Amino acid sequence: MEKLKSIIPDRIKRTIEESGPEDLPSTCSTLLHWCLQTPLFHKILGELAGSDTALCGKNMEAALDFKRQGNSFFTKGDYASALHFYSKALRLAPIDAQDMEKNLVATLYVNRASSLYKMDRLVECLRDCNRAIVISPSYAKAWYRRGVANAALGNNHHATCDLKISGILEPSPSGKGHVERELKETRDKCRNKSSSVVHQDGRSQSCIDEKPKMKLNIVHTPTKGRGLTTEVDIPEATLVHTEQPYAMIILKRFRDTYCHYCFKELPVDVNPCPSCSIPVYCSQDCQLRAGGMFERNIPKSNSIHKSIPDELQKHIAEVIVTDRCKLDDNHFAEHRHECKGVNWPAVLPPDIVLAGRILCKAKHLADSFEHQIALDLAHNYAQTTPEDKLEFHIYAIVLLSCLQQSHDPKIQPDGVLIAQLVILISQIKVNSMAVVHMKSTDINVAPGESRAGGPSSSTLEQIRVGQAIYLSGSLFNHSCQPNVHAYFISRTLFVRSTKFVAAGCTLEISYGPQVGQWDLKDRQQRLHNDYSFECQCEGCVDLNLSDLVLNAFGCADRSCSGVVLEIGAAEYEKKRLRALQSSPNTSPSKQLQQHQTSRKEDIYYMACHMLTHESNQIKPGYCLNCGSHLDLEVAHIKMYEAEIPISRLQDAIDSEKLQINVLADAVRSFKLLKSVLHQYNKRIAEVLDILSQAFCLIGDLEAAIRYCKSSIEILEKLYAPDHIVIAYELWKLSSIQLAHGNSIYADSFKGVRLILSRYFGSQMEMILPQLESYTQQPC
Numbered sequence: 146m147e148k149l150k151s152i153i154p155d156r157i158k159r160t161i162e163e164s165g166p167e168d169l170p171s172t173c174s175t176l177l178h179w180c181l182q183t184p185l186f187h188k189i190l191g192e193l194a195g196s197d198t199a200l201c202g203k204n205m206e207a208a209l210d211f212k213r214q215g216n217s218f219f220t221k222g223d224y225a226s227a228l229h230f231y232s233k234a235l236r237l238a239p240i241d242a243q244d245m246e247k248n249l250v251a252t253l254y255v256n257r258a259s260s261l262y263k264m265d266r267l268v269e270c271l272r273d274c275n276r277a278i279v280i281s282p283s284y285a286k287a288w289y290r291r292g293v294a295n296a297a298l299g300n301n302h303h304a305t306c307d308l309k310i311s312g313i314l315e316p317s318p319s320g321k322g323h324v325e326r327e328l329k330e331t332r333d334k335c336r337n338k339s340s341s342v343v344h345q346d347g348r349s350q351s352c353i354d355e356k357p358k359m360k361l362n363i364v365h366t367p368t369k370g371r372g373l374t375t376e377v378d379i380p381e382a383t384l385v386h387t388e389q390p391y392a393m394i395i396l397k398r399f400r401d402t403y404c405h406y407c408f409k410e411l412p413v414d415v416n417p418c419p420s421c422s423i424p425v426y427c428s429q430d431c432q433l434r435a436g437g438m439f440e441r442n443i444p445k446s447n448s449i450h451k452s453i454p455d456e457l458q459k460h461i462a463e464v465i466v467t468d469r470c471k472l473d474d475n476h477f478a479e480h481r482h483e484c485k486g487v488n489w490p491a492v493l494p495p496d497i498v499l500a501g502r503i504l505c506k507a508k509h510l511a512d513s514f515e516h517q518i519a520l521d522l523a524h525n526y527a528q529t530t531p532e533d534k535l536e537f538h539i540y541a542i543v544l545l546s547c548l549q550q551s552h553d554p555k556i557q558p559d560g561v562l563i564a565q566l567v568i569l570i571s572q573i574k575v576n577s578m579a580v581v582h583m584k585s586t587d588i589n590v591a592p593g594e595s596r597a598g599g600p601s602s603s604t605l606e607q608i609r610v611g612q613a614i615y616l617s618g619s620l621f622n623h624s625c626q627p628n629v630h631a632y633f634i635s636r637t638l639f640v641r642s643t644k645f646v647a648a649g650c651t652l653e654i655s656y657g658p659q660v661g662q663w664d665l666k667d668r669q670q671r672l673h674n675d676y677s678f679e680c681q682c683e684g685c686v687d688l689n690l691s692d693l694v695l696n697a698f699g700c701a702d703r704s705c706s707g708v709v710l711e712i713g714a715a716e717y718e719k720k721r722l723r724a725l726q727s728s729p730n731t732s733p734s735k736q737l738q739q740h741q742t743s744r745k746e747d748i749y750y751m752a753c754h755m756l757t758h759e760s761n762q763i764k765p766g767y768c769l770n771c772g773s774h775l776d777l778e779v780a781h782i783k784m785y786e787a788e789i790p791i792s793r794l795q796d797a798i799d800s801e802k803l804q805i806n807v808l809a810d811a812v813r814s815f816k817l818l819k820s821v822l823h824q825y826n827k828r829i830a831e832v833l834d835i836l837s838q839a840f841c842l843i844g845d846l847e848a849a850i851r852y853c854k855s856s857i858e859i860l861e862k863l864y865a866p867d868h869i870v871i872a873y874e875l876w877k878l879s880s881i882q883l884a885h886g887n888s889i890y891a892d893s894f895k896g897v898r899l900i901l902s903r904y905f906g907s908q909m910e911m912i913l914p915q916l917e918s919y920t921q922q923p924c
């Protein structure tokens with residue numbers, strides 16, 4: 146694509162780079178015309194959408210090769226590796242391929258079920274047996290494996306039925322004898338034990354079904370465009386909005402670990418797309434909802450074997466039907482148009498493939514492209530950088546041409562349609578939400594030091610799994626100090642208030658940057674780069690103490706707790722102060738009063754100074770409190786000197802090869818760092834956290850706890866004590882305390898629950914099931 150971009154004539158490039166939304170039909174038409182006459186464009190198109198270069202289709206030879214490797218590991222007793230290779234084979238096996246007179250996919254499912262059985266993953270084993278049976282209902286081995294797994298689970302009635310069916314279908318006399326013996330054993334067990342049916346999937350729905358109790362209204366704001374409010378007061382932790390995505394896509398790096406439809410972590414028994422080798426799903430249900438070209442008629446159970454008695458025919462019908470979900474008529478299968486094994490859905494960037502999904506959905510809903518395909522959402526095409534404008538044009542033409550070639554020849558790219566697609570891509574840039582899932586990860590503690598005898602310290606992480614468009618959710622504006630929190634369970638967006646919101650106030654989520662995370666300069670630059678707006682939220686307009694100290698140096702006079710800003714931060718603070726001083730609504734003295742009553746801390750005095758002095762008093766390199774000068778160049782040299790041993794320590798932690806002298810050097814450097822940075826500089830909190838991890842690794846949990854607590858003290862000042870980031874840190878602290886056998890872990894953990902319940906309400910335990918195990922730990 147870069148090569149194509151580089152040969153576009155300058156005159157066309159210039160008109161595109163200078164274009165506004167109204168010029169698009171003409172610029173798109175010009176570029177399309179040039180593309181169609183350019184051999185390189187046709188070559189690229191052939192690679193992306195041509196059937197002879199398609200690399201994402203099924204491949205019988207490769208599937209058989211993986212199957213052989215799976216068999217070889219199974220014979221050696223390495224069931225985990227066998228399972229891995231059977232899964233790889235399933236991803237590549239053509240759905241109707243035959244291998245040794247059996248359906249290859251069904252055979253692979255049964256082979257994988259056998260590995261799962263050996264690994265004691267009985268529920269997953271059952272699911273694989275069902276998948277094999279849906280494809281090949283007369284497959285005796287699949288019924289046999291199902292029967293054995295059901296027997297092990299105590300599902301005695303099901304086990305007996307499965308084994309009876311297997312016995313009838315089994316062609317060889319020795320096989321029949323084997324099944325008979327298993328059936329007898331199961332019957333004996335039935336006589337001795339009462340049967341308890343274990344279901345294959347017991348996911349709780351009730352928490353997902355929570356509905357918001359209020360209506361959101363769209364309002365027009367002077368500085369942020371449309372926004373959302375309610376007519377009623379909203380207490381904290383109230384669910385204000387839920388929504389299903391209009392379109393969604395998984396990010397490339399999570400393709401092998403998360404379900405491409407529901408975005409949950411994949412189980413061991415992954416379900417591949419039946420017609421191409423790209424997506425994998427957690428269940429057949431998700432695979433059917435996502436689409437995929439293969440559609441199979443469910444075989445009639447009574448056609449399977451004439452000699453099977455009626456009650457067993459009923460059992461067969463139940464097994465085949467349980468794995469089928471009901472889809473309503475309007476359901477749009479979002480992967481179907483991508484599913485020809487051609488390369489473009491795997492190669493193009495996720496937001497472009499997402500645009501393809503929206504486009505095909507528009508066509509599915511209206512049965513043509515004649516109506517508007519762009520959505521009723523804001524876009525920033527006019528403010529987009531010249532490079533991005535050119536890129537949007539190229540991708541719009543490439544995507545439409547790929548769809549025309551590999552999906553629907555009726556799609557006719559022209560200037561108007563491409564222009565709409567360019568706007569759609571700009572809308573995706575501004576409105577798509579990062580779909581984030583929570584995950585807890587163990588940190589190793591030195592063997593023997595953990596009370597539980599293993600790795601027991603853990604951290605919470607947010608993982609950005611995908612990208613989605615929510616039509617109403619897109620109307621939430623951004624704030625760096627948001628009053629509502631957006632999160633996801635599977636594909637559903639939930640928005641919950643994290644503080645009291647008075648009726649009529651706008652509800653604002655964070656698009657990423659937050660006070661405490663970055664200072665004013667970094668937040669504004671990030672929002673400008675990603676969304677092309679100058680943030681007008683409270684956190685950016687009003688004075689903010691966290692912004693002052695977050696990246697600040699300390700005063701040259703170490704008895705003064707004042708802050709010294711660098712040039713960039715000082716410029717942004719000056720600009721903010723000037724705007725505040727000229728605004729009649731937010732007079733600095735009024736703000737001062739607010740700070741006086743809310744925060745009686747050292748850094749409060751810096752705020753006083755800023756608010757009562759002229760803005761040109763904010764000079765880089767000078768203490769905002771006492772005016773002392775700090776040589777910023779010398780301070781930087783000291784900082785870099787201190788950072789070298791600290792980054793060496795970080796590397797040692799990452800590689801889990803920590804030597805005591807590396808840790809000792811880092812502790813010394815930390816003292817040097819503290820001597821130049823402001824005491825509430827965020828880097829100090831980060832280094833304290835690194836030291837805590839290091840002490841965890843060498844098993845000095847008391848030191849680890851001390852450093853972790855000091856880090857939290859700083860973060861509480863930067864974010865606020867009830868911010869979700871503090872819950873993550875308290876989670877870490879309580880897990881180290883627990884590993885140390887320290888009963889006060891319960892206090893830290895109470896703090897975690899308190900904060901998380903404001904962010905996730907009653908869904909907290911569903912999002913973080915690990916919470917339950919902490920609650921149940923004995924002190």
Ligand SMILES: C[S@@+](CC[C@H](N)C(=O)[O-])C[C@H]1O[C@@H](n2cnc3c(N)ncnc32)[C@H](O)[C@@H]1O
Nearest residue numbers: 369370371523576619620622623678680681682
């Ligand atoms: C996802 S849309 C939000 C809805 C939008 N206001 C509308 O009218 O459709 C994002 C756009 O809203 C505006 N916006 C959102 N938050 C803002 C903020 N804090 N300050 C200024 N503009 C904001 C920007 O124009 C941004 O590109």
